[in-house]
Amino acid sequence: MDTLIISESFIVKEAISCLFRNTFSSSYIEATKNINTVEEKLKSLDLIFIDINEDKMKEVEVATKYKKINSKLKIIVLDLLENEKLCNKAIKLNVDGYITDLEDNDEFEYILHKIMLGKKYYDASIIQKTLSSKNLNTNDALTNRENEVVAQVAKGLNNREIAKNLSVTEFTIKKHLSSIFNKLNLKNRQDIIIRYKDGSIN
Incomplete structure (x- = not known):
């Protein structure tokens, strides 16, 4: 599985890269701070994992545009700060996963497999804050x-x-x-x- 990880944090990039290597026999894993540096590769990726903040919302918008070109592309957003505004925007952009924490490897594998099978996964704790009953x-x-x-x-x-x-x-x-x-x-x-x-x- 060809994967791109986007984060400004070195620790997050390393940790998530390690989880992907342990979970999947990925043929390609790349970690970067900015999606613009690898935009040409988005046409052939399987998954983009974005560690989000206010400044990274544009990166989500860029990534979702490529879903129209690359039908297999999945997008997962990690929001450690549980920003309701960003969650609402990301859901409207039709991201495949929105998570606020990863408690253990089993949970990470469950989320990834569900999303790669074409299903959505939005963390319940943030959804309750952003969507109506x-x-x-x-x-x-x-x-x-x-x-x-x-x-x-x-x-x-x-x-x-x-x-x-x-x-x-x-x-x-x-x-x-x-x-x-x-x-x-x-x-x-x-x-x-x-x-x-x-x-x-x-």
């Missing part, structure tokens, strides 16, 4: 497994304890919680507990 599918019913997670959260258990009780990984529990927050338009675990106790979550 009707766009968050708040009327979607919880799955049986999600209801089990809700019941465990209501007991005050942490992710590790819930994962052990349900015989799944902590990463799986994080994904279930993200889905629960999205569907019910909740912000945190305390909201789940309150809704569960007042009977508004079955």
Whole structure:
């Protein structure tokens, strides 16, 4: 997979490059501060990973233009500052992924594989701040497994304890919680507990 990483931070470029090498047998990985220095290569890339800030929004705009030329091109944005304004712009530009943090390698692999399969991934924590509740599918019913997670959260258990009780990984529990927050338009675990106790979550 041919990948371009854009960041002003040396540490971010090195860390993300390392993750890509460990996750995929990439035939090409390049890291740069400025997309303009490699613009000709955008026509043949598989993925562009952009560490975003106010100054890098133009880089996202340039990258998304090449999606019309290069149909296989995917764009992931990393926003460590969780800037709602930038998130809204990036989503309107139809980026494939918008993430605010990477907690572990499993999460990184999950996000990458999902996006490379043609699906979108937007971090739930930032989406809740930028989109209205009707766009968050708040009327979607919880799955049986999600209801089990809700019941465990209501007991005050942490992710590790819930994962052990349900015989799944902590990463799986994080994904279930993200889905629960999205569907019910909740912000945190305390909201789940309150809704569960007042009977508004079955």
